[in-house]
Amino acid sequence: MRIKVLGAAAGGGFPQWNCGCPNCRDVRSGALAAKPLTQECVAVSADGERWFLLNASPEIRSQIESNGVLHPRGPRHSPIAAIVLTNGDLDHCLGLLSLRESHPLVIYATERVRRGFTEGNVLYRTLQRFPGQVTWRLLEAEKETELTGVDGQASGLAIAAVPAPGKPPVHLEGSASPDPGENIGVVIQERRTGKRLAYFSASAAVTPAMRKKLEDADCVFFDGTFWASDELIALGLGDKRAEQMAHLPVGGPGGSLQTLAGVGTPKRIYIHINNTNPMLRPGSAERKQVEAGGWEIAYDGMEVEL
Numbered sequence: 001m002r003i004k005v006l007g008a009a010a011g012g013g014f015p016q017w018n019c020g021c022p023n024c025r026d027v028r029s030g031a032l033a034a035k036p037l038t039q040e041c042v043a044v045s046a047d048g049e050r051w052f053l054l055n056a057s058p059e060i061r062s063q064i065e066s067n068g069v070l071h072p073r074g075p076r077h078s079p080i081a082a083i084v085l086t087n088g089d090l091d092h093c094l095g096l097l098s099l100r101e102s103h104p105l106v107i108y109a110t111e112r113v114r115r116g117f118t119e120g121n122v123l124y125r126t127l128q129r130f131p132g133q134v135t136w137r138l139l140e141a142e143k144e145t146e147l148t149g150v151d152g153q154a155s156g157l158a159i160a161a162v163p164a165p166g167k168p169p170v171h172l173e174g175s176a177s178p179d180p181g182e183n184i185g186v187v188i189q190e191r192r193t194g195k196r197l198a199y200f201s202a203s204a205a206v207t208p209a210m211r212k213k214l215e216d217a218d219c220v221f222f223d224g225t226f227w228a229s230d231e232l233i234a235l236g237l238g239d240k241r242a243e244q245m246a247h248l249p250v251g252g253p254g255g256s257l258q259t260l261a262g263v264g265t266p267k268r269i270y271i272h273i274n275n276t277n278p279m280l281r282p283g284s285a286e287r288k289q290v291e292a293g294g295w296e297i298a299y300d301g302m303e304v305e306l
């Protein structure tokens, strides 16, 4: 299985357009030995020909153009066979509207996420220009299904959704009762090799079921949004704690680094990293803690082969 990180940042990207926090300031000026990051999106393939995107970021056009494997192989063609949505956040869904150039799309999502994106959304009509423009395929908890594109041909990859503690996207808060389909992680298994990718780019906690999936995987991507619970508050950038935004912080007592310390998955990678997170700074104490714990930090262009 080939895994390509198209974008590693949380919503807003790194740097974020309206942010002058130390990280954003220093990456702009070049004072920080780090590269900018686009918003989270990962591509997965078993054969190197058909690719499945995990989420569709607002920067999807530049992400496709920066990755040759995603370029068309004919006058009208895309190697992108389908797109998997892990929740309804705009940084995961807005890119769908950028793929409106009359191309049939297959989208995997829970029923809650499908409804959140399609109902009452007049812009969704741009993806309903012709019959069959979008084919939705339902993801249900723990139910394994083959990943397929428009042609329905087997990809060699199976996917299963795992509910992860989360919350509705900000623009839908308060509009419906809580639903376990609001936020999921996915396990993708290559049938030929049996190798497993566990992908949890947003989670407010680690449930026992999640922990089992992480332990059984050959590679884990996990929520690296915030280092500290009060990260935005301490920087004077917001009034919400990480947990209120449904993100388990990486550092501190009870943080994911500590919580997942016993998980011996060979490859462990933090993704969906907010621009304020001090682990983005090479050489920082936080970065050293992450590396000492055996974790890597995703970056745009990162490749993993399982």
Ligand SMILES: [Zn+2]
Pocket: 015, 016, 019, 020, 021, 022, 023, 024, 025, 275, 276
């Ligand atoms: Zn910033």
